[in-house]
Amino acid sequence: MSTLSSPARPEAPAPRVPRLLPTAAAFTLTVGALVALAALHLTQGTSEVDAGDLLALVSGSADPGVWHVLEGARLPRLAGAVLVGIALGASGVLLQSVARNPLASPDTLAVNAGAYLAVTAVAAFGITLPFVSGLGVAFVGALLTAGLVRALSAGGGESATTRLILAGSATAMAANSLVSLLILLFQEETTGLFAWGSGSLSLAGFHSMAQAAPLVVLAVAAAMLWAPRLDLLRLGD
Numbered sequence: 001m002s003t004l005s006s007p008a009r010p011e012a013p014a015p016r017v018p019r020l021l022p023t024a025a026a027f028t029l030t031v032g033a034l035v036a037l038a039a040l041h042l043t044q045g046t047s048e049v050d051a052g053d054l055l056a057l058v059s060g061s062a063d064p065g066v067w068h069v070l071e072g073a074r075l076p077r078l079a080g081a082v083l084v085g086i087a088l089g090a091s092g093v094l095l096q097s098v099a100r101n102p103l104a105s106p107d108t109l110a111v112n113a114g115a116y117l118a119v120t121a122v123a124a125f126g127i128t129l130p131f132v133s134g135l136g137v138a139f140v141g142a143l144l145t146a147g148l149v150r151a152l153s154a155g156g157g158e159s160a161t162t163r164l165i166l167a168g169s170a171t172a173m174a175a176n177s178l179v180s181l182l183i184l185l186f187q188e189e190t191t192g193l194f195a196w197g198s199g200s201l202s203l204a205g206f207h208s209m210a211q212a213a214p215l216v217v218l219a220v221a222a223a224m225l226w227a228p229r230l231d232l233l234r235l236g237d
Helices: 020-042 051-059 064-099 111-124 134-152 157-185 193-198 206-225 227-235
Strands: none
Touching: 020 051, 020 064, 051 064, 064 157, 064 206, 064 227, 111 134, 111 157, 111 193, 134 157, 134 206, 157 193, 206 227
């Protein structure tokens, strides 16, 4: 007499890790590293302000001179570095999505060089633009240079993304050469612009950060809203 074997029970599926968990973990680690590096930065400098002074400042028992040192130089530089880092990171991601090329960045597409050239040219020739600050001049210069790069790389079919990077690199070198020429010819008018173009934060202040912060926040918010549509560009035509 044959016996019927009972069917094997299906194995329970392995628990799936939510997709947001790795992202949340990476975000937490990044924020923790940022806080640690920020605290380390606040203890660096010619003035004698160390970690003990920071702890005393948090507890309210620090010397008044500690806050003056932080407010006058170190906190503005820290805020500027964080703001610029967010702006460069967001712009790099956007340019890579639009150009469909991992090499695309504000440097390789001559965006930074165009902004630098516009600010240098306005200072060298003494051009006065009412109701337009240096930030606005840099933005217009970057926008015009990006348009020039796009026009130079038009066409090309499948090689369009490669042509875009090549056109951007060539335009960036030309713009940087013009900047160097203007700085040499108009040394008095362009005083301080060499450090500005090199990315120095020594001149950063809360006033300039207050001007740039709303623009960066709005740009990042718009990028997050448009992120699903930008992801579709990676799929090609």
